[in-house]
Amino acid sequence: MAYWSSELKEEEFERARRGISIKSFSKGNYLCHVGDRLDQWTGVASGIAVIGMVSAKGKATSLIGVPQGGWFGEGTVLKGEPRRYDVILLRDSEIAFMNRPTFLWLFENSVAFNRHLVRMLNERLAYFIALAEYHRLLDATGRLARNIAWLFNPVLSPRIGLHIEITQEEIAMLTGVSRQVANKSLQSLEAEGLLNVGHGSITVLDLQKLSRYGE
DNA sequence: TCATTAAATTGTT
DNA sequence: AACAATTTAATGA
Secondary structure: OOOHHHHOOHHHHHHHHHOEEEEEEOOOOEEEOOOOOOOOEEEEEEOEEEEEEEOOOOOEEEEEEEEOOOEEOHHHHHHOOOOOOEEEEOOOEEEEEEOHHHHHHHHHHOHHHHHHHHHHHHHHHHHHHHHHHHHHHOOHHHHHHHHHHHHOOOOOOOOOOOEEOOOHHHHHHHHOOOHHHHHHHHHHHHHOOOEEEEOOEEEEOOHHHHHOOOO
16 A cells, blocks of 8 residues: 555645654653644654543543554644544654644645545544444454454555554553453464464464454 | 673463 | 563663
8 A cells, every 4th residue: 555645746745745743752652632732633653652532530541543654633633623532652653743734735735635535534434433343243352353453454554564563561452451351362363373473562464364353 | 792680571360 | 460481671791
């Protein structure tokens, strides 16, 4: 899957490049909290970010993981609203920010950019529908398998390849299960030959089967 | 480069 | 949630 910026025309690409700045953050830092005014389109150049929120009772919930190559926050930028979710970094990361004027200019002028946005939004919609669906239908291993599969989604995170640096604890947080359950689930997925579990990393062997696990 | 130690991560109860 | 085992990273000779 081609990276979105590579599909832009020369002039559009230049404009995009000038409107993007990159900053480094360390593990555990928040990129933004609910209610912040961060009106920049946000991309993960390296590392992993997690979008989630904290309930009134203080319980943290992860909604979606954004690994290297993924972008988010377009809804906030388009609508000019405060952020509705927390974004926390799972590890040291480099984050790209595209300022709002640049984003809006591309939105108005670039066909390729819009195509990418639609594709991305469509994919994310599919993700949340799938999330609601398999939350009811699948056991912990199934949910974990599909969460991992979505992490490697070629549309949402085109840069990622088949290997990711992520601990079992982090996957557990993403999936919404305990670390113990995540550990067992990963072991059975590995036994079935769908992925390899390394120390602090995962290598996917069969993305197709992983994304259909439990059907 | 190797050995030692500390820290992080995993596997199990 | 706690513990032991394992792996990686850091340090210094």
